[in-house]
Amino acid sequence: MQFKSKDFSQAEQVLTIRGLTVGLSGTSMTDPVLRGIDIDIRAGETLCLVGESGSGKSVTSLATMGLLPKGALEITGGRIDLKEVEITAASASQMRELRAKRVAMIFQEPMTALNPVLRVGEQIEEVLSMHTDLSAAEAKARTLDIMEQVHLPDVQRIYSAFPHQLSGGQRQRIMIAMALVLDPDLLIADEPTTALDVTTQQQILKLIAEMQERHGTAVLFITHDMGVVAEIADTVCVMQQGQIVERAPIAELLTAPQEDYTRKLLQAVPNLAPRAPRAPTGAEPVLKVGGLEKVYGGGGVFRKNDEVHAAQDVNFDIAPGQTLGIVGESGSGKSTVARCIMRLIDPTDGSVAVAGTEVARLSRRQLQPHRKHFQIVFQDPYRSLNPRWTVARSLCEGPINFGTSKDEAMDHAGDLMELVDLPRNALDRYPHQFSGGQRQRIAIARAVAMRPNLLVADEAVSALDVSVQAQVLELLDDVQARFGIGMLFITHDLRVAAQICDDVIVMQRGRVVEQGRAADVLANPAHEYTQSLIEAAPGRHWDFANFRALPGASQIAGDYA
Known part of the structure; x- marks a missing residue:
């Protein structure tokens, strides 16, 4: 080739x-x-x-x-x-x-780059007003033209929209339009x-x-x-x-x-070749989700059309030591499912059983004793760790709240730091004194501090560069194997899902469109939506580890044949 x-x-x-x-x-x-x-x-x-x-x-x-x-x-x-x-x-x-x-x-x-209180059309026109002598009518015409060039739908409506009313992809298109409007x-x-x-x-x-x-x-x-x-x-x-x-x-x-x-x-670049699945243990699932639904909006006879079904009829189990991944585009319902399971939001219907306890209908007070059984690692560790707390305080807070003495919690915190390959003497530092990958390791240590049955990782590696991402995935795998934790892994990157997941669920617009072993779903996708996700994965035709194109690839990067 x-x-x-x-x-x-x-x-x-x-x-x-x-x-x-x-x-x-x-x-x-x-x-x-x-x-x-x-x-x-x-x-x-x-x-x-x-x-x-x-x-x-x-x-x-x-x-x-x-x-x-x-x-x-x-x-x-x-x-x-x-x-x-x-x-x-x-x-x-x-x-x-x-x-x-x-x-x-x-x-x-x-x-963060767009002004949240200005309509996006006005923000593009502001560039023209600063650098050209175009009239107001000419500036608007030029703005609508560049918005059409970046393939925004219904440009008249989007012209008058505020940034928060647009999707992430639409906001990025506005940024491109603003950058290129003056050639x-x-x-x-x-x-x-x-x-x-x-x-x-x-x-x-x-x-x-x-x-x-x-x-x-x-x-x-x-x-x-x-x-x-x-x-x-x-x-x-x-x-x-x-x-x-x-x-x-x-x-x-x-x-x-x-x-x-x-x-x-x-x-370090992950590829789409699924990992070898781990054999099921036959143990009782640490998480059982049945008929899970989450509906936003509604609330009356005259507002039924405003209802948004963020999750509909979601069903799955996770066994100890197994990882189930949920993949899909932004808005597909992945994080909604994770938040319902963690009870960060309340599900509209369905059941969620963690370590044998039904948690979907428990009040916040009733839920408190069961919190130690399921923990979460968020996408941005800098926002999930308290910047005013030392690492020691963040790692000790959970165990102390559940009755562990301060001295015992501190000893355990040191053990956790070593578990995630960080030095014990770093316990007195603050989050800003660590790199992004190190902060994510601390977030994992905090989640594992409670010895949970279930770990939910919500886009836990998407903000990390590929070499750090590989290290964090290896760490999650090691922690899971060592403690027998079941893991729910939320990601929009199918390459990452292939590296860590035993089973995969593909979601689109709140519904599960495909479900099964990762080796089957990712290697031989049956649903056209899953096929489109795989086709969109960057570098999908390339074997980075061996510095060669994959067999059968007819085109890489549009630059060779």
């Missing part, structure tokens, strides 16, 4: 970075955050900047945008040129003029698809490629997902600890990586 190589040698040079060094403001005593970065991007080219969290990817993008946080980071060496303009020498007013007009950025989380020379996309489900992610990646083709834009795409890189990149720069350790065309990087670090990143 041969790659089709794209030749950009004759295209116009858009971005040139030479010897870029960024350090902490006001001190020369610490190591630089970036050290001697060199990057070249030409018109129409997509360069992917990849690496683990903390490698310097986002700092590179912020330096290029002139958005390094004042008083915290500053450029101490090198230069950045956007065509004929030297960004490193530009004043604040010159940079304001360049942003959106010559260089634009799509951020990871559009809900910039360079588009910087900083993890724009990380929080999206696979089908929405596929749509956004196709949209960026389509808009790039239409406008000839150079794209600097920042991601930790090598599957996404395989789909979209022309050139790849691999970053580690503030340096570029390898750069190569996509074909060369995927088939013959030169650096150990690059090989490690590629081999």
